[in-house]
Amino acid sequence: GGIITQTPKFLIGQEGQKLTLKCQQNFNHDTxxxxxxxxxxxxxxxxxxxxxxxxxxxxxSEGYDASREKKSSFSLTVTSAQKNEMAVFLCASSIVFQNTLYFGAGTRLSVL
Amino acid sequence: QQQVRQSPQSLTVWEGETAILNCSYEDSTFDYFPWYWQFPRESPALLIAIRPVSNKKEDGRFTIFFNKREKKLSLHITDSQPGDSATYFCAASASSGSWQLIFGSGTQLTVMP
Incomplete structure (x- = not known):
């Protein structure tokens, strides 16, 4: 078994702020x-x-950047948070394409 | 442009009934169709999947029926249980092209005891 860890669980940002969400997986998945x-x-x-x-x-992808720092980690940056934006960002991994996706618990974003 | 459509948006059935969730797609190159379910405050998880080499995939009380000509598929849940209450997402991807897994907007199923 394995686990996908997303941090932070909750993220509150200000309009226009740059925000980074992180994801780590220990499945040794490629994707x-x-x-x-x-x-x-x-x-x-x-x-x-x-x-x-x-x-x-x-x-x-518009409004976001991403970075695959190493096989186990994948981060997402909201380049400029939009006012009143509320969403859940889910990270997932799979062995290869068209295989089962395993999801993390999510990061809940609120922008004031 | 919504490439994967689901209906109904919400569905309520009684315990023991069969729930039927529908899905349709536009891209004829799609060749992999998983269904994910998501319980409240949890993340989606794979329930069952089908590839077009077959027009039916069964796993216990859950069956996918696939119609390639009409670009439609449906998920049948027989003997529905209250524990089946969740949001069900149909998804699709193509082994050629962009490799993206495209999700529908989901059907929220409630099974009443």
Whole structure:
């Protein structure tokens, strides 16, 4: 077994602030993902990384940067937080593409 | 543009009934369709998945029916239990192209005792 750890669990930011979310996995999975979950809109892919030195944009990449520091870690930066933004950011990993995604517990973002 | 659509948005059934959750997609290159479920205050987890080599995948009380021609699939939950109450997400991806796993907006299922 393994676990995906996301930090922080809760993040409160100010409008215009740059915010960084971190994700660590000990599954030894190659592929990692960042999804955003808004109420009633399912999960939307922000960035993913197929292998350690890879970075791919998802459909929702505008306004975000990502970094795959090493195989086990994948961070996401909100480049400029939007006022009243509220969402849950979910990190996930899988052995290879089209395999089971394992999700972390999420980071809940609120922007004042 | 919503590539994966789910209906209904919410569904309530009585314990013991069969719940039917629907999903449709647009991209004919999609060749992998997992269903994830998410309980309140928890993260999504894989429930069952199908590849188009088959038009049916069964796992206990959960069955996926797949219609490639119509680009539709459905998840049937027989003998529904209150513990099945969750949000169910249909997802799709293609083994060629961008490799993205695209999720639908989910169906919130409530099973009444």
């Amino acid at each position: 990692m993902y960042w999804y955003r979950q808004d109420s009633g809109k399912g999960l939307r892919l922000i960035y993913y990384s197929i292998t350690e030195n890879d970075l791919q944009k998802g459909d929702l």
